[in-house]
Amino acid sequence: MKITLWIVAGLSVLLVAASVAAAIFMLKVALSVDNITITVEETIANKKEQEPRMVPWIDSLYAGAIKDTIITINGQKAAAHYVAAKNPTDKTAFLIHGYTTNHAAMLSLGYMYNHDLGYNIFMPDLYAHGQSEGDHIRMGWLDRLDVLRWMDIANEVFGGNTQMIVHGVSMGAATAMNVSGEAPKPYVKAFIEDCGYTSAWDEFRHELKKKYHLPPFPVLSLSSLICRKKYGWDFKEASPLKQVAKCSLPMMFIHGEMDDFVPTRMVHSLYEAKEGAKELWTVPETTHAMSYKNYPEEYTERVKNFLDKYIK
Numbered sequence: 429m430k431i432t433l434w435i436v437a438g439l440s441v442l443l444v445a446a447s448v449a450a451a452i453f454m455l456k457v458a459l460s461v462d463n464i465t466i467t468v469e470e471t472i473a474n475k476k477e478q479e480p481r482m483v484p485w486i487d488s489l490y491a492g493a494i495k496d497t498i499i500t501i502n503g504q505k506a507a508a509h510y511v512a513a514k515n516p517t518d519k520t521a522f523l524i525h526g527y528t529t530n531h532a533a534m535l536s537l538g539y540m541y542n543h544d545l546g547y548n549i550f551m552p553d554l555y556a557h558g559q560s561e562g563d564h565i566r567m568g569w570l571d572r573l574d575v576l577r578w579m580d581i582a583n584e585v586f587g588g589n590t591q592m593i594v595h596g597v598s599m600g601a602a603t604a605m606n607v608s609g610e611a612p613k614p615y616v617k618a619f620i621e622d623c624g625y626t627s628a629w630d631e632f633r634h635e636l637k638k639k640y641h642l643p644p645f646p647v648l649s650l651s652s653l654i655c656r657k658k659y660g661w662d663f664k665e666a667s668p669l670k671q672v673a674k675c676s677l678p679m680m681f682i683h684g685e686m687d688d689f690v691p692t693r694m695v696h697s698l699y700e701a702k703e704g705a706k707e708l709w710t711v712p713e714t715t716h717a718m719s720y721k722n723y724p725e726e727y728t729e730r731v732k733n734f735l736d737k738y739i740k
Contacts, residue, residue, distance in 0.1 A: 431501025451650035458632060459655070459695065461556050464528045468558055469613045471532035471725065478721070488617050489535075497581065498559075507531075507559035508552035508578055510585055511542055519739055520548040520590040521581055525718060526598030527565065530558030536720055537595060546589070550582035554603070564659055564700045567628040568603035569598075569666035575607050583615050589740045590662075595620040598690065598717050602628075602668045605698070617738045619675065620731065621668075622682040623717050624670055626694045629663035634691060669701050678705035680734045682727075684714030707734050 457463075468476075472490070476483050494511050509531050513519070521541035523534040527710055531551035541547040545673040554571050556562025575594075583590045592615050596604035601624025608619045629652065633644045652663040672679070683695035692710065699708045706719045709730055711719040 429569070438680065448650060449568045450647045451525045451654055453739040454632075454636070454647055454651045455613075455654055455658075458635075459567070459659075461562065461564060463565065464650040465556055466529065468530050468532050468553075471530055471647055472535070475535045478658075479539070479672035481535055482543075485539055485543050487652060497585070499577075499581070500656065501577065504561040505554075505559070506552070506555070506561070506574060506578075508550060508581070509549040510582065511538070511548065512549050512586070513542060513546050515546060515548060515641060517548060518587060518590045520543070520550060520582060520586050520592045521545075522575075522579055522592055522594045523549055523593070524596035524600030524631050525551070525552045525554065525557070525605045526596075526600045527567075528557070533556075534597070534600075537597070540720065540724070540731070541595075541662075545732060548579070548586045552578045554600075565599075566598050566659070566661070567631075567663075567666050568624075568668070569628065569661050571603045572606035572610065572657075572671075575603055576610060576613075579597065579607075583613075590615045592616050593618045593739065595622070596624065597622045598624065600624075602666075605675075605679075606666070606670035606671045608675035608677065609673070612677055613665065615721060616677060618678040618735060620682065620734070621698070622719060623684060623687055623690050624668055624695050624698070625690045626667070627664060631670075631690060632663055633658075633671060635687055637686075669698060672698055673701045673703070674703060676704060678707075678734075678738050680707045680709070680731070682709050682711065682719050684716060684719055684722075687712055687716045705737075 437628045452658050494509050497508050499506050525533045534551050538549045553560040555566055594604045599653055601621035602620050604621050636642050656662040681695050681699050683692050714722050
């Protein structure tokens with residue numbers, strides 16, 4: 429009997445140790461800055477290769493049209509980049525990039541807003557991304573606080589009385605939705621989210637099941653707990669779904685119908701949670717973050733028609 433108890437106890441200890449090790453590994457896989465390998469220069473080169481029609485505009489930006497601004501947030505450098513419209517305007521698009529990328533990943537939408545629609549554009553590098561410093565990827569949750577500060581700066585850069593829209597893609601969309609649940613800024617008129625997730629927990633749960641065929645307990649639960657202890661936030665707390673439910677401004681939801689990275693079902697939950705003015709476009713035959721690439725003209729027209737209701 430004693431031997432059996434010792435065996436059970438030993439196996440329990442091994443199971444707990446293995447679970448903790450797996451949770452630590454998952455946290456590293458998901459949030460480590462080591463995942464951020466692409467540089468701004470590489471992102472620009474990729475964008476020019478993917479979007480030849482944008483090359484003259486992109487070249488003009490980095491020949492002097494794009495401006496940089498650096499601030500310090502909690503002792504760490506944070507960078508952002510902005511471009512004024514060709515003709516003076518108060519219309520301003522605040523563009524938020526996705527997971528492990530940088531501001532240059534938003535150049536396609538920057539082209540749409542700045543070149544096609546005549547907006548000023550402002551593009552931050554999120555914490556630990558691009559030229560901004562940081563020790564982990566924050567999945568758009570604590571990033572919302574930095575973005576709120578950047579939004580004030582963007583408003584001042586473009587005259588102090590802008591009509592601003594906030595548009596994010598993937599993790600940037602989650603960030604935009606997280607911002608939307610905070611006290612509204614008087615100059616912000618609308619939000620657009622493109623393929624954002626309902627929560628960090630839901631997204632990691634989906635990936636854990638898809639890649640490793642594992643349930644959320646115990647690995648995801650432990651990983652979230654370790655994240656709380658190490659970084660000050662947890663996966664369930666990081667919930668665009670809860671933030672969207674508090675949003676009082678208009679929001680447009682965009683999601684590819686073939687997205688299996690952030691499952692398309694998430695956009696329906698987000699849309700249902702949002703009260704008030706809203707619009708949904710699920711994009712046919714489109715995978716993750718490819719809606720503008722696949723349908724640039726329709727994307728532009730839909731965004732323009734949505735924003736024309738709220739920006740004059």
